[in-house]
Amino acid sequence: MRINRRSLLQLSSAGVCSLCLPQWALASAPRQTHGLSAFGDLAQLTDFKNFAYVNPDAPKGGTLVLQINSTSGNQNFETFDTFNIFNLVGNGAAGMEMCFDSLMTGSSDEPDSVYGLVAQAVEVSPDNLTYRFLLRKEARFHDATRLTASDVAFSLNILKTKAHPNYRSILEDMVSAEAESEDVITVVLAPTRSRDLHLAIAAMPIFSSAYWKDKNFEETSKEQPLGSGPYKLGSFEQGRFVEFQRVTDYWADRLPVNVGQNNFDKIRYEYYRERQVAFEAFKSGLITFHEENTSRIWATGYDFPAFSDGKVKKEILPNGLPASRQGWYFNTRRDKFSNPRVREAIGLVFDFEWTNKNIMYSAYKRTTSFFDGTDMKAMSKPSAEELVLLEPFRGKIPDEVFNEPFLPPVSDGSGADRSLFQRADEMLRAAGCVRQAGLLKLPDGKPFEIEFLDSSNSLQPHTQPFLQNLKKIGIKAESRIVDPAQYQARTKSFDFDIVSLNLSGSLTPGDELKLSYGSKSAVTEGGRNLGGIRSEAVDALVEIIAHAKTRDELNVAARALDRVLRAGRYWIPMWYRAETWLAYWDEFARPRTSPKFGTGAPSTWWYDKEKAKRIGRS
Secondary structure (H helix, E strand, O other), X not given: OOOOOOOOOOOOOOOOOHHHOOXXXXXXXXXXXXXXXXXXXXXXXXXXXXXXXXXXXXOOOOEEEEOOOOOOOOEOOOOOXXXXXXXXXXXXOOOHHHHOOOOEEEOOOXXXXXXXXXXXXXXXXXXXOEEEEEEOOOOEOOOOOEOOHHHHHHHHHHHHHHOOHHHHHHOOOEEEEXXXXXXXXXXXXXXXXXXXXXXHHHOOOOXXXXXXXXXXXXXXXXXXXXXXXXXXXXXXXOOOEEEEEEOOOOOOOOOOOOOOOOOXXXXXXXXXXXXXXXXXXXXXXXXXXXXXXXXHHHXXXXXXXXXXXXXXXXXXXXXXXXXXXXXXXXXXXXXXXXOHHHHHHHHHOOOHHHHHHHOOOOOOEEOOOOOOOOOOOOOOOOOHHHHHHHHHHEOOEOHHHHOOOOOOOOOOOOXXXXXXXXXXXXXXXHOOOEEEOOEEEOOOOOEOEEEEEEOOOOOHHHHHXXXXXXXXXXXXXXXXXOOHHHHHHHHHOOOOOEEEEEXXXXXXXXXXXXXXXXXXXXOOOOOOOOOOOOOHHHHXXXXXXXXXXXXXXXXXXXXXXXXXXXXXXXXXXXXXXXXXXXXXXXXXXXXXXXXXXXXXXXXXXXXXXXXXXXXXXX
C-alpha cells in the first residue's frame, strides 16, 4: 500500500542518554531511521530535500474547487453532516484529513515507504516490536499549542478503542502507545503483528488531547476540530460545500515531505447528488478540477464553449497504480445467495461486451481478478509455491482453485447471449431453483427477487440492461436508489441484496485485506466486507499476505488468495481503466515530473496567475 494521510477506513536525532533508554535498547541497540517501509527499502536518503515529482518553488495562492473522489472512515460521496470522519456515526465531510498531521507520510514514487513528518526519526527494536518515534519540537496545532507525545498516544489509543471499525481492526495488534517524554512516543506491537502495522501507525491522524478532553469522540460534531495539518476548516454549508484554508504559518511547510505541495490558498469541495449536475457546474466554472469517470461524458460531453475556446483542458494521464476492485457484491449472508452456483449464474447474464461498446465507448477492460494490473494476479495453474499454501484447504475450497483461475464469460456482444442464458438457467436449476409460469422460485418456494441498492443513479445505464436480462431468466430484479443517509445506514447494517463497490487496488496489500474480505469484518457493523465473505482459507491467506517478508512471498500468497476469491463467485466483476481522465480549467500548472504511482494531481499542482488572466479568470 502507498501510505499517506488519505490511505486509511494516507534526520536529526534527539539526544537521549543511555540511562533513559528502555530495557530493550540496553540489551541490544536499536536502529534509527528517517523512514519506514514494508520490506526495508527506502529510496530517499536522510538528507533529501524534496520528492522528485514536486516543484520545490511552486507558488502559493488561488483556489481549487472539486468533488470528493475517494472516501475513508464514515465519509460519503454525496453529503456530510459531521466533521469527525474517524468514527462510525454520521456522514463525514470531504477533505478533513488535510487538517491532521501524522507521524510520517508517504512518497508517490514508492509503493510502501513513509518519511518523517511530526516524527523526525524512529528507533526500531531488533525484534521489530517496539518503535520509539522521536518528535520534532517545533510541531504545533493550529492554536499554536505544542504537539507532544501525549497527543500521539491519545490519538492512537482512541483510534484503537472508539474509532470507525476499520481503524480499530488495523490497530488490534498495537499493544500500547505511551508518551515516554514530551518528544518521544513508544509504541509496542504484539508478536502476531502484521508486516505493515508500523506503517499504518505512522500514518494515523494526530488529535489534540486537550481539545477532546471534554468531548465525546463517538458522536457527530459540526464544530471545527483542532488539527495541525496544512489546512484548517473554513466556511461550509451542510451537505452542499465545505471549504478549507491553507494555514499560512503551517509549522511543517518546509519539511522535505511537504515541499512543493499544499499550494492552494483554498480548497473547496462541492457536493452534488447527480453526476450530470456536477458536470454542468464544471462547465460553468463553479468546479475547476474534475476527475472524469463517465465514459459517455468523456467521449461526447466536451463540446461546450469553454472547452472549444481552450479555457478547459482534458488529459489522459497514466497512474501506475493497480486496477481498482469494482463490482456488484452479493450479500452472501442472505440464503438466496449462499450457493456459489447461483451467484455465478446471475453473473453470466451481465453482458460486459455489449455494455462496454454501447455505453462506455469501448474505453474499459473487464475486471477478471482481485489484483488486475499487478504481478499478484493468478494466471494459469497454481505454481508449486502456491500449492504449498493451498493444499491444507483441499476439500474445503472449490476444486477449481487447483486448476485454471475462474474468468467471467465473454459474450457474443448482442446484449442477450442465448448460450449464456441457457448456462445460467441450467446452473439455477442444478441449485434447486424451479421455474413456474416464467418466474424463478428459490428452493424454499419463494420467488427469486433481487434488489440492487445504490445512492446514485450514475450506474443506471449499466444496471438496467443487466436487470432486463435477469428478468428474462425469471428473476424479478429491481434497482432502488435511496438517499445517502439511508444508504449509509443500510450498508452499515448489511441490509441489502447487491451493492456496487469500488475498492482501490494496492501495490503492497496487507492488513486492509482483512477489512475487505476477512471473516471478522463480515460480522462487524460498518465493516467493509459487504459481501459477507467468511472463509477459513481466505482468512489464512490474508494473514500470510500481511506477514510476508519479501515481495516474492507477497506475490505468491496474493495469487493464491486471488484464486480462492475468484472461485467463491462473491461478486460480479465490472471494469477498469489503466489511466486517469482529468479535466480542468486552464488556470493551473504542474511539475514536469510525474510520480511513479499516481498522477500527482492536484496535490502537487498550483494556481498560475498568468494562465488565469489569459482565460479571464484572474
